[in-house]
Amino acid sequence: MEYKVEYSAPALDEFTNLRAQAKWQNPDDKTLKASIENSLFWVAVYHIDKLIGTGRIIGDGAMYFYIQDVIVAPSYQKQGIGHLVMTHIEDYLSNTCSNGATIALLSARGKESFYTQYGYVKRDGDVLGLGMCKFIK
Template sequence: MNLGKYITTLESPSVQAFLNLRNKVGWGEADVEMAKMSLKNSLFHVVIRDKSQVIGMARVVGDGFMYFYVQDVIVDPDYQKQGIGNGLMFEIEKYLSVVAKKGATVALLAAKGKEEFYARFGYTERPNDSLGNGMCKFI
């Protein structure tokens, strides 16, 4: 996907860039070592930069075979509404189209108000007639 002047790479952001983006969107602080190991153990990364500054990132975690989880789709608030989120999801969907075989499950937790964004990529809101509420637990 062409984002003009921005640079898209399929690599992990630095731990500091990841933590900075989390803070900018209000997700709070995270332990540096935990963030480092979490990034290291991801299946797939995509980063979008404005010159050398990371302005967006996303990743996929999971077992790499049956279960995939879209995680940390983050766009710097100063760069939102410019198609960067779409660019991140385009790369994730391209990756998933190769690795996720028939019978695999791809899941995510949408931030409140972002459900419509993910629906454009084929994700289904829960609950619905056949699926209950998605659930999570924060430690």
């Protein structure tokens, strides 16, 4: 299959649809639109004109970078789309990050090995402590 890669945010409706396909909750449109617009970098993968994969970088653009919304439509999983997304993300990071920068992500349970192949380490609490998050409702 032939895929088209774009380095821009997808349309709001495309992105909410992809998130829903992945069984991710969508916040209200205003919040999601602001989040989309405030990203540092986007990768959007299309098959024909259908959004099938995304990934983006958020952060301060200097010291801290966070990989977010690496999503592949269920019917396109196990076809290399996630690797395609991560390859473009890693290219961006290698050209943007200075020595001492920190790149972080949250992995879905059971998907850690996908990210370890790109050099990410699981925070098991031994050396780096455990990651934490807070959800606002």
